[in-house]
Amino acid sequence: MTTEPTELLLRDLGSCRGGLGEREAARRLALYGANVLPVSGGARWLVELGAQFTHPLALLLWLAAGLSFVTGNPALGWAIVGVIGVNALVAFAQERQAARAVQALAGYLPPSARVARDGVVRTVPVAEIVRGDVLHVGEGDRICADARLLDGELELDMSSLTGESVPVVRAARLPDVADRLIDAPTVVFSGTSCTSGQATAVVFATGSHTELGRIAALSQRGAGEESPLQRQVRRTAWLIAAVAIAIGVLFLPLGLLAGLSLRDAAVFAVGLLVANVPEGLLPTITLALAVGVRVLARSGALVKRLSAVETLGSTTVICTDKTGTITQNQMAVERLWAAGREFAGAEDASVAVALATVMADCNPLEASADPMERALLGFAEAVGVQPGQRIATFRFDSRRKRMSVVARHGSQVVVSVKGAPESVLPLCTSWWFGGDVTSALTPPDRQLVEDAVDAFAQRGLRVLALAERRGAVPSGAEDAEDAESRLCLLGLVALLDPPRPEVADAVAACHRAGIRVNVITGDHARTAAEIARQVGIRVDRVVTGPELDAMTDRELDSVLDRDGDMVFARSTPEGKLRLADALRHRGDVVAMTGDGVNDAPALRRADIGVAMGRSGTDVAREAATMVLTDDDFATIVTAVREGRRVWENLRKFVLYIFAHAVPEVVPFAVFALSAGAVPLPLTVLQILAIDLGTETLPALALGREGAEPDVMDRPPRSRGVHLITARLLGRAWLLMGTVSAVLAMALFFLVLTRAGWRPGDAVAAGHRLHAAYLQATTITFLAIVACQVGTAIAARTERAALRDIGLTSNRLLLAGIAFEIAFAAGVVLLPPLQRMLGTAAPPLYTVPLLLACPVLVWGVDEFYRAVARRRAADVPPPRDGRTGPVGRSALLPPRQRPEDWSTTR
Ligand SMILES: Nc1ncnc2c1ncn2[C@@H]1O[C@H](COP(=O)(O)OP(=O)(O)OP(=O)(O)O)[C@@H](O)[C@H]1O
Structure with a gap:
């Protein structure tokens, strides 16, 4: 179809060079649908959900469940399977939400294209492009539909379609001889981009009917790819799994040797595995990053x-x-310079008119978007200068740093050139002195011009040189080099663009x-x-x-x-x-x-x-x-600040969920090492109630913590620093974890011994001490929860004191803690939950002790942070010049030429 002659194609498409009418375009949009590619969803969610059941931490839980079944504890086994299911669903939902956050970004900057509608070029969302629309394509544009060129010439980067990174030329004038549509030299394709040139083209295929739609090569917006951080955390998860299994394997025979039954030894191993699984670690990290993406989008960074x-x-x-x-990119003409004199704006009418003639002529056709061109055109208009009739344009590019236009003024053909002075001055052979007077541009004259440029630049003004050639028709209007030769320098224009x-x-x-x-x-x-x-x-x-x-x-x-x-x-x-x-x-x-x-x-x-x-x-x-x-x-x-905040919050979150591993493991270790003389101070189901019930919301809330006051007062972390460092683990396990474990075990033994228990006494159902034993495991559970509250509050800051960030500044965390307390109260007070988790209402005298737990955990960490801050303050700041006095300025003596600047330091 595309090899038809253009006029025939336009007729087939019911269009013309002036484009479709708005109403016709709207009708076609309703009839044929939006210009979007179908998102490949399909069965992917099943795969994603499946993956949640097979990642290392889930495998660890499967192992624990298997062990429970094999050793005759099916209730526990089923409970763990349930946990795996709930975990997988929550993680799946979190990751979907994260993917949606990234995808939603597309909505912030809807791609648009320029099309002719009712004969006027306007910008419309890409999704609204229909067959028959006439596209206007320029340098840097992404092509949004398959279209046949009507006029103009382009260089096209086709790498997204063909993998070929060398740009290809596509021009309306080329003969259509290619065998394959993709090679047709007059056709441009959706998904490719224009690296230079300008053209118009009529759309013949949109959405899934384009070549891109056919090969369905739409790259997913990076949501699927794993970030270095996610990879790092996954590796850490494997490490944790390995350590947990190694400890299990090591302790199992130890427990057996110490006289535990196989069932008890298995309970111990299961407890160890479950306690070590940081459930929710991976999806919560993904979610925290996704929330970061959303916050960034709101502040203007997609x-x-x-x-x-x-x-x-x-x-x-x-x-x-x-x-x-x-x-600000809001430019205004500030000063003019001609024949050795500086002028304020249009102070001298003849100078203003001469320079404004170049400004009016010498601009790209679609100038309105560039503030500098707008400023120059505005000045020309104010002075009353009209552009000539354009014959040829040699576009600006950042290598040449100039542009030129050949235009007819009455009977005269004039080449107008404007650009960076270093780029224009070498092309000038004469300069202008008013009226028809010009003079040869000698080396001292050039120096004078350069000094004027330097003086303007010194004031922060952007300087352009304006030059022209009048008279003879340039032989090569097709050739920029020919047109931009033997020029006469009219003067300089200095524009102000304030910071x-x-x-x-x-x-x-x-x-x-x-x-x-x-x-x-x-x-x-x-x-x-x-x-x-x-x-x-x-x-x-x-x-x-x-x-x-x-x-x-x-x-x-x-x-x-x-x-x-x-x-x-x-x-x-x-x-x-x-x-x-x-x-x-x-x-x-x-x-x-x-x-x-x-x-x-x-x-x-x-x-x-x-x-x-x-x-x-x-x-x-x-x-x-x-x-x-x-x-x-x-x-x-x-x-950058948001990036730092998200990173630090991930560390807070990891710290928090790692800290409770110690108080969860220690009871099992005590049980195993005492060879059963001490009854199990915490059941596996109680661990699960902590890991999946009380802990989740505060952990999520830590991910939303505001930035610490000094987040931008520290040097950047170096490349390759891990999220989980030895210092973090030390603080989690040795400090908060150990304090929590000591408190939990102390309360456990207190409740048990006050009821008259001695090591070795039986506490199983039916024995005198059974009720006290239930209260004692309950108190271990509650103490761990109480310590978690302290940990959550302490984990809110890595360095700062709590009073600097305020106890109530993270409302979400307070809500999370309230939920945690309500959940724990439910577990120990509601009879059905009591039966399920083996809990009992704790004795009243333990309440003040429980209240002291969070204060103690937080207090110890607060002290640790105060010491760390004092140590940091004692270390003298690095003498790297960044924090010291301002380095010597490079604003060098005015006489120095730019080429010499770098040699002065
Ligand atoms: N439309 C133009 N016509 C003629 N000369 C131009 C034009 N735009 C820029 N120049 C000249 O070319 C120089 C380089 O422009 P370029 O667009 O590469 O960078 P810039 O806009 O000055 O700076 P930045 O890279 O910070 O955006 C400018 O300083 C100016 O002298």
Whole structure:
């Protein structure tokens, strides 16, 4: 169909070059459906649910259940099977919720496309594109439907369809000779992206009818892939499983040797296994990351992978664009310069008109989106200058750093050029002195112009050189080089783009957090350095694009081996990629912004590629890990803070659920080591009631804890630091766990001995001491729950004192604790639950003792943290320059030429 002549195809599709009417488009949308690919769901949920029954921790529970059945304790066996089921369902629901959180991000930035409707080009959501729509495609756009080119020429990155990463040329004028549709040189496909050029194309297939739909190659939005953290935790879970089994295997014969019956020894082993399983560990981590994703989205940062949340927290350097990210991207013409004199705006009418003629002529056709072009066009309009009749356009690109337009003004053909002064000045042979007077541009004149550029840049202004050639029709309007030669410099225009007000605070926060801020910009070195200085970036060194190109890798490494911030000016996309590589090589975790098509490789190479939601291209957004909906530097810093918070909360949560393993294991160890002389102080079912009942909600609530006050006052954690460290385990097991175990056992023995028990006395049903024994196991259970309350409160902070964060600041945790207490009360007071779990109402005198338990656990940890804080305060801060006085500024004496700058330090 696509090889039909264009007009025939348009007729077949019921369309024309001016596009469909809005009403016709709406009718087709209702009739044929939205332009979306069906989400492959199907039986995947079954596989996911199945996986919850087979991960290492579930296997450990299966082992415990099997052991219970084999050793004649079927009730316990069934209870554990029930636990596995409930666990799997909860985990499954949590992971689904996490996946939904990531998928929902698509809704924040609905992809859009430009189409002609009723003859007017407008932006509509991609889902609303229908057959017959006429698409307008430009550099950086992602193609959203299969379409046949009507005019124009494009370079297309087809890698998503064909795997071929070299861009291919697609042009309306090419003959349609290909055998396969996918090779047709006049067709563009959904899922590919335009790396350069401009074209219009009529849509002939949407949604699942596109080639992409046919091969169903839609990549899932990263929800399925396992993050390094999840991998790490899974490995830890295996380790725990191995340790539990090893201890079980070791203790089982010991118990038998010590005189336990096989059944008792098995009860002991089962208890050990169950106590060691941190139920809910994996899904809760996934959920905490997903909640992080949602919080980030609300603050303007959309991350595409769960793992980005954890990586963000360890960012050590942010490499940011200047225009629009640090600055407001609201440009205004501030000063003009011509013939050696500076003018305020339109102060001199003839200068203003001459320069405005270039501004009016020399812009991309779709200029309205670029604030700089808008400012220049606005100025030209204010001065009353109309553009000429355009003949040819040589587009701006960040390598040439200039653009030009050939236009007819009456009988004259004029080439207008504007761009970075270093790029335009070498093309000029003369300069303008008003009216028809021009003069040759001698080396001293060039110096004068360069000095003027430097002076503007020093004030943080963006400077463009404006030049033209009048008269003879340029022979090669097809050739930029030919058109942009023998130019006459008309003058300079300096634009003001003030910094965003919130950036200074964000930069200061980065410095406190030990994060370096590098500016990588296409702009002039001095402009960039001045804007950087205005927002508090401590410019330690300025490197220009040509300097960077001239450096060897070793030289670049030594330049980067300093602690201050840097400015990379007049940079190229290749330079950006090289920097991302070099920084990662030296161990940095790099967040790097970018917006153009050429930035995509650097965005992919950085640890966190950050694309701009407003001004960025589809290609950059596709390559990035994080998209900023507000293009704001401060949002990156907010995201880093959120990443740190999520990471720390995971540690709090892990600390909390690991801490209770000790008081759960110790009763079994006492039972086994006393060879039954001490009755079992805690039953396996009671352990399950703790692990699955009382513990769950506070654990989840810890994942929602707010950031600690000093979360951004510490250096970033280094790459590869594990979530579960020896220090964390020490605090969980040796400190809180041991204190809890001692308290629980003390209360157990207290209740038992007060009832007249002596070691070796029988406590089985029917014996005198049985009622007291039930009360004693109940008190062990309650003491562990009470200690858990203390642990939960202590775990809320890793360093800070409780009074600094406030006892009531995490309402969710208070609710969780209330639930925990109510659940525990139910277990010991309600007769059906008493029968099921072997509990009895505890004696009244134990109530104040139970109340003291949380205070003691929390108190010991509070003391530990106070000592740790004092120790940290005694260690002198590292002399790394970040926390010391501001490094020597790179704002160098004004006479110095940009090329010399890097050699001055
Ligand atoms: N539309 C344009 N026409 C002519 N020259 C331009 C145009 N846009 C930018 N320039 C020149 O090219 C230089 C580099 O621009 P580029 O877009 O690569 O980076 P930038 O916008 O200055 O900075 P950043 O990388 O921080 O966004 C600018 O400083 C300016 O001198």
